[in-house]
Amino acid sequence: MKVKLILLACAVMFASGLQAQVLNKLKNKGEQKAGEAIDNLFSGKKKNSGNGTGTNGTNGSNNGGNASGNNSSNQGSSNGSKNNPTNNTGGGLVSAPPDVNQNLADADVAYKKSSYGEARYAVQQAMLGVELEIGNKILKSLPETISGMSKDQSADEVTSTGYGWAGLTIKREYNGDKDRQLRITVANNAAWMAGVNAYLANGGYAQQTNGQQNWKQTKVKGNRAIIEYDQNSGYKLSVPIGTSSLIVYEGVNIATEADMMKAAETVDIDIIKKQLGEQ
Amino acid sequence: MKNLIRIVLVLAAFGTCLPVGMASAQDFDKNLAIAKSSYGSGDLENARFAMEQMLHDLDMAIGKEILKMLPTQIGAMKVNDKEDNLTGGSGYAGGLFVHRTYGMAPKSGQIEIINNSPMISSINAILTTPVLGGMMRDENQKQIKVQGYKSLLTKSVNSETAKTNYELQIPMNNTLVTLRIEDTNEGEITAAANNIPLAKIAQIAQ
Numbered sequence: 515m516k517v518k519l520i521l522l523a524c525a526v527m528f529a530s531g532l533q534a535q536v537l538n539k540l541k542n543k544g545e546q547k548a549g550e551a552i553d554n555l556f557s558g559k560k561k562n563s564g565n566g567t568g569t570n571g572t573n574g575s576n577n578g579g580n581a582s583g584n585n586s587s588n589q590g591s592s593n594g595s596k597n598n599p600t601n602n603t604g605g606g607l608v609s610a611p612p613d614v615n616q617n618l619a620d621a622d623v624a625y626k627k628s629s630y631g632e633a634r635y636a637v638q639q640a641m642l643g644v645e646l647e648i649g650n651k652i653l654k655s656l657p658e659t660i661s662g663m664s665k666d667q668s669a670d671e672v673t674s675t676g677y678g679w680a681g682l683t684i685k686r687e688y689n690g691d692k693d694r695q696l697r698i699t700v701a702n703n704a705a706w707m708a709g710v711n712a713y714l715a716n717g718g719y720a721q722q723t724n725g726q727q728n729w730k731q732t733k734v735k736g737n738r739a740i741i742e743y744d745q746n747s748g749y750k751l752s753v754p755i756g757t758s759s760l761i762v763y764e765g766v767n768i769a770t771e772a773d774m775m776k777a778a779e780t781v782d783i784d785i786i787k788k789q790l791g792e793q
Numbered sequence: 794m795k796n797l798i799r800i801v802l803v804l805a806a807f808g809t810c811l812p813v814g815m816a817s818a819q820d821f822d823k824n825l826a827i828a829k830s831s832y833g834s835g836d837l838e839n840a841r842f843a844m845e846q847m848l849h850d851l852d853m854a855i856g857k858e859i860l861k862m863l864p865t866q867i868g869a870m871k872v873n874d875k876e877d878n879l880t881g882g883s884g885y886a887g888g889l890f891v892h893r894t895y896g897m898a899p900k901s902g903q904i905e906i907i908n909n910s911p912m913i914s915s916i917n918a919i920l921t922t923p924v925l926g927g928m929m930r931d932e933n934q935k936q937i938k939v940q941g942y943k944s945l946l947t948k949s950v951n952s953e954t955a956k957t958n959y960e961l962q963i964p965m966n967n968t969l970v971t972l973r974i975e976d977t978n979e980g981e982i983t984a985a986a987n988n989i990p991l992a993k994i995a996q997i998a999q
Contacts, residue, residue: 614832614840621847622825630858631999634851640828641844648837791838 612643645674645682652684655785661777663690695766702759702790734778749774756792821850852889858997859891867985870896902974908998939986965995
């Protein structure tokens with residue numbers, strides 16, 4: 515009886531030891547495969563799990579363990595990318611301007627229901643649509659080239675929030691040889707614009723600069739203006755138009771003040787005034 | 794530069810200020826019709842102008858609704874409803890501005906509500922950014938919560954009368970409610986603020 519018990523105990527111990535060995539081997543194999551999969555992933559040799567599975571298949575039946583090890587490594591790598599994915603698809607946003615007529619109709623409906631917040635949102639959207647159209651018309655009115663510099667259409671920009679006070683901003687860039695650049699910005703109806711225009715047009719600017727000759731008052735096509743020069747940024751010409759609009763010309767590497775004025779005068783200010791409803 | 798800032802502030806404060814009651818549904822309908830016809834005929838500038846007026850009409854309508862929600866009394870101070878004032882939305886002033894006063898000097902108070910104004914973002918930044926708030930903190934200011942909204946309470950002492958005045962600024966999304974009371978204490982102004990239906994105002998003003 516004692517002998518039987520000893521044999522049984524030995525069998526259990528042997529079996530458990532064997533089982534532990536097998537499990538340990540499986541674990542080691544799994545870790546090894548996981549390491550290989552990660553190495554492959556980073557070295558760019560293998561990027562998908564299909565290859566890994568194929569390799570396992572050739573190893574025959576030891577393979578439950580290997581397969582699971584490999585799967586876990588694949589899951590590990592895919593989980594890693596899930597944690598911090600990089601977008602590599604998607605069509606971006608549709609940049610169509612708001613439908614003005616539809617938004618006006620929506621505003622009407624909302625107003626009649628006394629949903630004033632909704633009505634205001636719809637009017638703002640309609641206004642955004644109109645301002646973008648105005649901006650694009652002004653961009654079309656600007657010359658194709660100025661003083662040998664060609665327009666950079668990719669830099670054309672019309673910005674509007676649809677809020678009456680936030681205003682409309684239109685930007686155009688011209689580039690030429692020898693790093694010459696002329697940037698034109700038309701700002702209209704911003705909350706601060708009337709104050710700025712009053713300030714510039716009434717000589718407030720002159721009073722504050724204490725006689726430093728890096729600026730002076732001038733005229734562009736009959737409109738009062740301020741021209742400034744800075745060694746680093748070049749010429750800047752600000753022309754207030756009407757009560758709430760301003761045209762700013764910024765010239766980089768423009769040779770002389772006369773060249774800057776000549777470049778500015780190629781822009782038809784009257785068309786801009788008309789589009790913005792300025793007198 | 795100071796002159797420039799002054800001009801902007803004056804324009805912002807008084808740009809399109811109108812007494813209550815001037816805007817009406819007829820104005821909105823009329824401006825809507827002008828906007829539609831001008832846009833249809835390609836007169837974009839006129840369409841835009843009409844839409845600015847529509848925004849103004851809407852802000853006036855919203856302002857009137859807000860005035861109806863405000864308390865008619867703060868403590869013993871009764872509303873001076875003839876002094877109610879609304880500023881319309883578009884144009885240079887920017888956003889909605891509602892102003893109501895209570896009582897008479899030396900014991901008086903006022904509520905101001907501004908909405909969608911370019912001024913709000915900077916005030917909100919100061920009130921809601923701990924770093925900025927910390928930099929600008931002084932011993933007469935502290936942050937409190939009113940109906941769950943983080944608010945800034947400022948105490949000041951009138952140098953002539955030696956009486957204590959308080960101002961409470963409550964930012965809510967794109968709306969700022971300011972309550973000022975002269976000759977008061979923290980308890981009174983906090984109780985007064987709790988009588989203002991902040992959530993409803995934020996909802997209608999958004």
